Amino acid sequence: MPDYEFVFVVDGISLDDHAAVGALTDELDAVLSCSHGVHRMTVSGSGPDAVAAAGAVVARARTLAPAMRILRLDPDLVGVSDIAERTGRSRQNVTQWVHGQRRDKAPFPAPEGTVGRSLVWLWSEVNAWLRGIGLDDGENRPTRAEATEIDWLLRHGARPIRVSLDVDFDMLPGREDTPDIATRLVEHARHTPRFIEYLLRHPQVRDARGRHTVVVCSPDDQAAAVFARLRAHGRPVVVATITTGVFAQVVSAARRPGSVPVELPAGATVRDWIGLVALYPDREFSAGADDLGAVAEGDPLEFASR
Known part of the structure; x- marks a missing residue:
């Protein structure tokens, strides 16, 4: 390790x-x-x-x-002089890196902020960039996301909060590894403070046993099939999938009185539906002929997957 x-x-x-x-x-x-x-x-x-x-x-x-x-x-914030001292290079060299004059390398990390009139960076991000040119200090440090999670755990005590999950997923055609995908996604979410806080803000997704229900699906699943799974629960649940990262949304199959849902085109996928939810967060959606609908409740949650 x-x-x-x-x-x-x-x-x-x-x-x-x-x-x-x-x-x-x-x-x-x-x-x-x-x-x-x-x-x-x-x-x-x-x-x-x-x-x-x-x-x-x-x-x-x-x-x-x-x-x-x-x-x-x-956070270990560093300026140009600090970076020069730690790498044994001149301030001019570091300034060239910052201004992107090393075009053969990845862009230099974005600054964390300004102290006085000088820019400062997270040393962990600078050190990771320096690794690409062989000038890092050889140490591994938490990424920005990991540092945020560690600080959250420190604020909330030695033991992280745990939630009880009831996971619902369907076997995707030709994807016998779906149970493993679902397990890895939910295990990641279970130990991610932002996801835990998200569940705690939405007690309506709990079943009679107090377990939070998470419906795991692929972004390529047919939206109509996922909507049918939502209806089977008869109450709001969390729909979780992986796009560029983990995406979660509290969704209900209930229909608001007098509402006119947006009908998804035939063959629409979960990815298509997520895109429309982002554009029309207050609208309801229907899956067409079978009149299977879904209503987003509360803001969605997105975070990077590890």
């Missing part, structure tokens, strides 16, 4: 607390530092991804130093 480096902002510990600092150093090979009154802990951990690695490191650190509070990741 890969190793990841983390820099956490911590509190409740002093560099003079030799017992706690010694335990973290000896057991985790952590480095504690303090600058301008802000305490940081630099530490490495291994795992299948950065989120899992961070979770293991945080759990172990809390055992070794119970009084220490791990607040968040340090």
Whole structure:
């Protein structure tokens, strides 16, 4: 499993607390530092991804130093001078990278913001770009999405919130791996804070047992077939699929009184329907002759798949 480096902002510990600092150093090979009154802990951990690695490191650190509070990741913002210093190159070289004068390489990462009159970048993104020209520092760090997830878990306690899911999917013709696709999609969603928060905001998708119902489908499935599955549930559910990332939408097969739904063209797919929902979020949709309809409830959710 890969190793990841983390820099956490911590509190409740002093560099003079030799017992706690010694335990973290000896057991985790952590480095504690303090600058301008802000305490940081630099530490490495291994795992299948950065989120899992961070979770293991945080759990172990809390055992070794119970009084220490791990607040968040340090974003490690860098300017042109910082990048030059870390790479051993001149400011002029770095400025050329920033302005895209290395046309043989991918575009330089977008800046994170401005400090005073100077642009700053996330070092994790810059380091990933530098890897393409052999100038990275050799460390793996959380991506932007992983860092957001780690910070969410830190704010909400050591253990992530779990939800109980009831997964509904159909076997796609010629796709015997559909159960595996559904499992991987839902397992990813189950451990993604944004998806968990999305489910918690929509209790109407729970069944009598309190399980959140997720209908998993392919974007190439016929919309009429998926609408029929929605009707079978008799209540709102979450429709989940994968387009450029994971897409989720709370949908009901109920019809609003007096409504005139938009009729989808014959053979319309789930992808077609999602596109129309984006254009007409307040409209209802019908699948044609069988009069199978779907109503989107609440804003959709999209996030990158790992």
